[in-house]
Amino acid sequence: MIEKLILRNRVECAGILEFLTNNDNYDFYFTESNTRYYVTDEQSLKKLVKSCATGFCLKEKGDYQGLVLVWKGIGEHKVRYYVKLSAKNHKVAKDLITILLWNTNRDLFVKIRKDSKFIDAFKQKGFKFIASRGIQILLNKKYVPRVAKVFRKKEDI
Secondary structure, eight states: EEEEOOOOOOHHHHHHHHHHHSOOOTTTEEEEEEEEEOOHHHHHHHHHHHTTEEEEEEEEEEEEEEEEEEEEEEEEEEEEEEEEEEEHHHHHHHHHHHHHHHHSSSEEEEEEETTTTHHHHHHHTTEEEEEEEEEEEEEEEEOOOOOOOOOOOOOOO
């Protein structure tokens, strides 16, 4: 079940840390003062979650299958919201990205390695290529507000 990511206790932190250590992902990091930090302990996990605008996780039978977070990055006087994704497989990644897109109202960016297994998942969900630098590429998804549907009764027509 996909749910909003909230660190309620140490057991949840331990479960997420176990998932992250068993699923190496070079793209699941955050930066602070131009230094890249990978989530390796409870302190770094709490720091990452605290600096995120939103996050979702997929749990099945008590085990984490994937995480998607929107991390607020500030650089060169620009504020960008970066998607950080770690998932067991392509299907989990697509499901998490879908839920994220349903629940966000801002432009999103993804800085991801060119050899990442999740590039196709992002592209299938409408993320577009913007730039390339070294071994990473930058993808973007512009926010487009949805028009509310108005339902009418037959009598009103």
